[in-house]
Amino acid sequence: GPLRMSGHYRLLTRMMLAELRLLGIQAISPEFLPHNDFAPVARWIARRKQEGVQCMLAAGVSRGLRVAAAAADESLDIAGTIFLLGGEALTDAKRAVIEGAGCEVHARYTISELGPIGMGCREMSGNCVHLCTDAVAVISRRRIAPISGTEVDSLLFTTVLPYAATLMINVEMGDAGELGEAACDCSLKRMGFTRKLDKIYSYSKLTGQGTTLMGSDILQIIEQKLPSRFGGLPTDYQLVETEGQKQTEVELRVSPRVGVTSVETVKECFLDEVKRLYAGGSARRVWIQTEGFRVVVGEPYQTGDRGKIHSLHLLGTVGKQADRRVDE
Numbered sequence: 001g002p003l004r005m006s007g008h009y010r011l012l013t014r015m016m017l018a019e020l021r022l023l024g025i026q027a028i029s030p031e032f033l034p035h036n037d038f039a040p041v042a043r044w045i046a047r048r049k050q051e052g053v054q055c056m057l058a059a060g061v062s063r064g065l066r067v068a069a070a071a072a073d074e075s076l077d078i079a080g081t082i083f084l085l086g087g088e089a090l091t092d093a094k095r096a097v098i099e100g101a102g103c104e105v106h107a108r109y110t111i112s113e114l115g116p117i118g119m120g121c122r123e124m125s126g127n128c129v130h131l132c133t134d135a136v137a138v139i140s141r142r143r144i145a146p147i148s149g150t151e152v153d154s155l156l157f158t159t160v161l162p163y164a165a166t167l168m169i170n171v172e173m174g175d176a177g178e179l180g181e182a183a184c185d186c187s188l189k190r191m192g193f194t195r196k197l198d199k200i201y202s203y204s205k206l207t208g209q210g211t212t213l214m215g216s217d218i219l220q221i222i223e224q225k226l227p228s229r230f231g232g233l234p235t236d237y238q239l240v241e242t243e244g245q246k247q248t249e250v251e252l253r254v255s256p257r258v259g260v261t262s263v264e265t266v267k268e269c270f271l272d273e274v275k276r277l278y279a280g281g282s283a284r285r286v287w288i289q290t291e292g293f294r295v296v297v298g299e300p301y302q303t304g305d306r307g308k309i310h311s312l313h314l315l316g317t318v319g320k321q322a323d324r325r326v327d328e
Contacts, residue, residue: 017029041067041070045078057084059084062094063290065097066247079102082104090127107128115165116132117129117131117157121184121188121189123184123186126198127198127200130196133193134192138155138156139155141153153176154172176199178197181195222234235255238253240252247290250287250293252266253298253299253300260297263295263296271293
């Protein structure tokens with residue numbers, strides 16, 4: 001990106017590299033990817049494979065998917081690469097694309113305030129991980145999600161490490177999932193990680209492309225900022241996470257009743273408001289870089305039998321209900 005968007009990140013990166021090298025660690029300088037192009041990563045992996053080196057890619061789910069898709073588009077051989085992906089749900093569709101390139105893919109579940117929560121193994125499928133029970137204790141409770149109004153198995157976390165950075169006791173982080181006993185016979189289970197967490201998703205925040213924005217912050221933009229700027233009602237605007245062909249995408253739907261003449265103006269306004277949120281600056285940069293955000297003129301989706309319109313329409317909670325458009 002241009003210096004005005006990423007200059008401070010470049011400066012901090014150079015400072016960290018200088019510190020590492022003073023400590024005797026010959027860290028490699030990172031390279032910026034071209035706009036909306038993940039092919040350089042796929043080419044690098046293919047080149048290393050030709051040299052006889054196996055690679056492991058650690059990334060957000062959508063970014064890992066883009067690398068695998070780029071390899072397929074350019075007929076690059078990256079088979080045997082291990083993908084460790086997190087930050088958002090590793091759906092069956094995303095897993096199929098990566099495995100179609102001949103790669104292994106494993107889910108990982110991390111929360112920035114808590115650290116690693118779970119790690120996938122070769123015998124697990126779907127969005128499933130072994131719980132890191134040496135670091136956290138996890139229970140769940142059935143509750144109504146505050147944004148979607150659906151019933152979820154909300155996860156509550158307690159730190160058990162004596163040197164944990166933050167002490168937490170039964171804290172909800174806005175994630176849901178299914179707890180159970182791991183049925184596999186892998187090394188992780190033999191080490192004592194016998195509990196598993198399956199079907200993990202967020203019910204109160206956007207997590208597409210590894211970005212995390214709190215739903216309550218987003219609601220202020222959708223229900224207050226946009227109507228005051230462009231007109232219409234709060235229910236005339238809706239932010240939707242969708243499964244794109246190559247990545248999770250975020251779509252802002254604006255009802256035709258609003259009479260918006262330029263979707264680019266709405267897009268610019270929304271992204272400027274997002275930039276002001278906690279972690280919004282990085283989310284904005286990612287959406288611009290990957291072209292993973294768009295504005296469309298169309299009626300918001302209704303959810304459930306009563307035709308409710310939720311301003312924030314998340315992938316995890318959407319999949320559990322029948323959705324339909326208002327005009328249907």
